Ligand SMILES: Nc1nc2c(ncn2[C@@H]2O[C@H](COP(=O)(O)OP(=O)(O)OP(=O)(O)O)[C@@H](O)[C@H]2O)c(=O)[nH]1
């Protein structure tokens with residue numbers, strides 16, 4: 001029997017995969033061996049970025065992928081061709097970061113909360129990166145910053161404050177990324193590229209390439225790529241999208257993905273309370289008492305509404 005080794009999938013281009021041997025770190029080009037069948041998989045791509053795969057070395061020195069190791073999680077997006085099939089963006093993601101800004105541009109709350117909901121749904125720990133902290137110096141912006149920090153501390157999310165411009169918080173972010181597979185997202189203009197550059201200057205060029213090609217390639221399937229960090233770990237760059245994957249949420253389940261709402265929900269009179277119109281709702285009570293940020297509750301209501309529209 002041939003010797004089998006394990007490799008990490010760094011990049012997928014459809015039929016070829018860029019791999020790294022887990023033990024030696026050696027880069028390899030791999031293809032799926034024809035006999036590889038994934039039981040019960042309805043996704044268009046059976047091997048994805050972040051997967052650990054088993055391979056055998058072939059005579060020409062390339063790797064034949066013969067198996068995929070069980071995934072700790074995976075992020076799905078609906079296929080671009082509108083079929084029922086899904087497209088997996090990445091597997092085995094350790095953590096997700098959303099870069100946000102409160103000024104020029106101000107990131108929309110709903111956008112932030114959508115991202116966090118997706119992270120909860122996929123059980124990927126999420127952290128917010130509040131960039132451009134050098135700008136929040138006027139009374140008005142200080143106030144906005146304080147209420148932002150308050151809202152997410154009530155919700156139980158960590159917020160890292162950074163300034164890519166001045167370097168504040170860059171070391172802290174770098175420390176958090178080292179040795180992990182991290183998904184990084186952010187709406188346009190918040191300084192995501194500047195931050196990546198500050199964390200690891202060697203990533204600069206390649207990051208520019210990926211954002212340019214994913215924007216141009218609207219009608220083609222875009223393939224993900226993981227970018228190795230100088231000091232270990234990988235970044236998965238995702239374009240500015242609402243949330244980062246596909247989720248279907250029933251009304252009486254939506255609350256599950258808002259830890260701050262969920263904490264109070266057991267006090268509601270009705271066990272299936274949707275925290276909208278019901279009497280004796282502990283969630284609405286908590287909002288009134290300032291224990292849940294109004295913006296978070298609004299995002300929750302918005303999520304219920306959007307979901308209804310979507311299902312019609
Ligand atoms: N004042 C200030 N400006 C910043 C900071 N970080 C980035 N910027 C500026 O914000 C603008 C956008 O920065 P980018 O790094 O290109 O933002 P991005 O999020 O990658 O945007 P896209 O490329 O559109 O996705 C640039 O003019 C940066 O110089 C910061 O911490 N403070």
Ligand SMILES: [Zn+2]
Nearest residue numbers: 268273275281
């Ligand atoms: Zn309720």
